[in-house]
Amino acid sequence: MSDVFQFMKLSRNPGDKVEASVRKIEFKEIYQPLNAVDAADQAGRCLSCGNPYCEWKCPVHNYIPDWLKLVEEGRLFEAAELSHQTNSLPEICGRVCPQDRLCEGACTLNQGGFGAVSIGSIEKYITDEAFKAGWRPDMSKVVWTDKTVGIIGAGPAGLACADVLVRNGVKAVVYDRYEEIGGLLTFGIPEFKLEKDIVRRRREILEGMGVEFVLNTEVGKDISFDKLMSKHDAVFMGMGAYNAMRGGFPGEDSKGVLQALAYLINNVRQSMGTLPEGGVPISMKGKRVLVLGGGDTAMDCNRTAIRQGAKRVICAYRRDEDNMPGSRREVSNAREEGVEFLWNRQPISIEPMIGGTLAVRLAATRLGDPDAKGRRNAEIVPGSEEIVECEHVIMAFGFQVEAAQWADKQGISVAADGRTLAASHGVHKYQTSNPKVFAGGDMVRGADLVVRAVFEGREAAEGVLGYLGVW
Ligand code: FAD
Ligand code: SF4
Known part of the structure; x- marks a missing residue:
């Protein structure tokens, strides 16, 4: 059992930062990974608050104190399993979330000036190390249905939606106009915040889970939206905000x-x-x-x-x-x-x-x-x-968001500023005014954060599962 005063004896450690003189000439991540000892020590600083504010401030409501405890005890695979129950891209959020405004900003340790537990670095550590050690999402109990969903956009919203769908036996086919998956994770956020190999590895993991990617394919140009509607039992739009x-x-x-x-x-x-x-x-x-x-x-x-x-x-x-x-x-x-x-x-x-x-x-x-x-x-x-x-x-x-060119014809309601209207608390979460079409991420909220797009992609997948009668 850890020392209850560990938060006083050990200071906050998010991982060493590469010297500015070195990092400013290279396109590499600037924060070094934590090793197992530092991750466990840092996790041991958590006070296990009865009502963990960090969980509430985290947009996907990660079970933070629980996976910190598992890291402290060296139970890496269990931590990875738990972390994936709420987040489809934990190693990515661990890198790019503005933690000072989210989970770490809410950490009780800030109040005494002790410095928040470095939650983001530990979240990154869990998945990076678990993958290295061979952990993969367990798909052995998945019973596949005959349903398929077409997902437009391989950004965080689309990837998160696909993740939840395949875990529930629904085939997810993700279409993207770009040559690689990730949306703004690949074609926006630079390597010094997120190296592209991390996104490529996530692609391999998702493909291994049964997600199919159809890249270099723009819906509305290379394939029609009508075709997607006839091919799939439902469609999710996660097309981002690009105006x-x-x-x-x-x-x-x-x-x-x-x-x-x-x-x-x-x-x-x-x-x-x-x-x-x-x-x-x-x-x-x-x-x-x-x-x-x-x-x-x-x-x-x-x-x-x-x-x-x-x-x-x-x-x-x-x-x-x-x-x-x-x-x-x-x-x-x-x-x-x-x-x-x-x-x-x-x-x-x-x-x-x-x-x-x-x-x-x-x-x-x-x-x-x-x-x-x-x-x-x-x-x-x-x-x-x-x-x-x-x-x-x-x-x-x-x-700003540009409304999908097919919105009118398909009866998909759009706000005056171009955002697609999809209710977070409707009968089926994130369903649009066309019952077969769901939407989430930046195209619904407006330009925002990766973790919020992940949350909406996951929530929308639950909406789709309800609509398809799988849940
Ligand atoms: P996107 O990531 O934009 O993905 C949409 C995908 O849809 C794209 O791949 C696009 O090619 C595809 N698409 C669109 N139309 C079609 C079509 N017709 N057919 C096929 N494919 C289509 N957030 C953070 O949390 N931390 C950060 O550090 C951060 N940095 C950022 C830096 C930059 C430069 C930018 C621009 C944004 C940043 N953000 C950051 C915001 C974050 O990247 C977005 O909020 C998030 O990526 C939104 O996810 P999404 O899935 O909704 O959309
Ligand atoms: Fe949640 Fe992001 Fe913090 Fe991870 S880094 S716990 S996803 S707010």
Whole structure:
């Protein structure tokens, strides 16, 4: 039995972080894995609170104190089994969740200033090590039905839905327009947060469980939605949010101005060797780069540009550091790697100059009254303009959902902002207004987090199972 005062004797340990000077020249994960001893020691810091706030704050409601106990006792396979009961992608969430705002932010140890149990690193440890030791999801008791479900989108929502369906004997066929699975896990989140081998390994695991992937296949172009409806007993849509929001100021279409996701996808395809024929590799080597935005996407662009050898990377955001939407951890990592921040700045215009340089006019802002969501609006300070010169501007203002092109024809209701309407607490969870069609993830919630997409994919799968009469 562990020492009840372990949380005082051992400090929080999320795994060593690679030195900034080393990591800023490589596209590799920056946190080193915990070894078995450190994972057990760290797990032993858990107070086993009677009412664990970490579980409630975790969007998939992981059984955190229970699997921490199993790790402490060295019962790795049982921990992996338990962790997979609530999360379809635990090794991925362990890497990319903003734990400071979720599970770890709610850890009781924060209150005494002892530092939260490093829950994310342990979650990653459990699955990574269990897979290495040969553990696989146990499918031996699955009784296969004759039902099949077509899933559009191999992002976290689609993968989580497929995981729950096959575990319940329903064949899941996942269609994606890209050449690899993962959605934004592969074509968005860079390798320094999530190496692509982790996603490929999850693909092998899911295929081993009976999930079929039909890649390089865009529904609505390479195969019709009608065809999917006739082939399958139900359809789940997890197509994400890909409409890049615009700045609405002059010059944003100038040469040298890039959209964040196009830039990140280009970079990942360079390293995967899958740039399409005629595709030009984009590099920031030797360039001055201005990234506009304050979310996770902006941080990923900042840090990608640094790794590509940019001469200088500045990130400008219209609110202050306390009111930015991105994870604090990622801002701090970016800063350590050499990114400079200009808080309270709003772009006014971009003007191309002779020689290919861009002159970006920024105005200072101050925070006004809070909006409906409680976030304080940024107001421009008159007469505060300044000019930043650079070779490239990367626009990272977030994403909106584009309604599926077949929504109208199929009787699928869509909100005014493009999000597909699917009720989390309907008769069948996440069913749309077309009873045979379910939806979840970013296309229902709007651009959000991996773990919330996983939750909705899993919940929707339960809705589908009810609809098909399997449950
Ligand atoms: P997606 O991951 O977008 O997957 C949708 C899939 O549907 C894609 O593969 C797409 O190709 C496919 N698709 C769309 N239309 C069709 C069609 N017609 N036919 C076939 N396939 C189709 N979240 C975090 O929790 N932590 C992070 O650190 C983080 N970093 C991020 C960094 C960036 C740059 C971005 C853009 C997002 C980040 N997010 C992060 C958010 C997170 O990635 C998303 O919330 C999550 O991936 C949403 O999952 P999804 O399955 O709903 O959609
Ligand atoms: Fe924390 Fe995310 Fe894991 Fe939940 S899924 S325990 S929020 S890291």
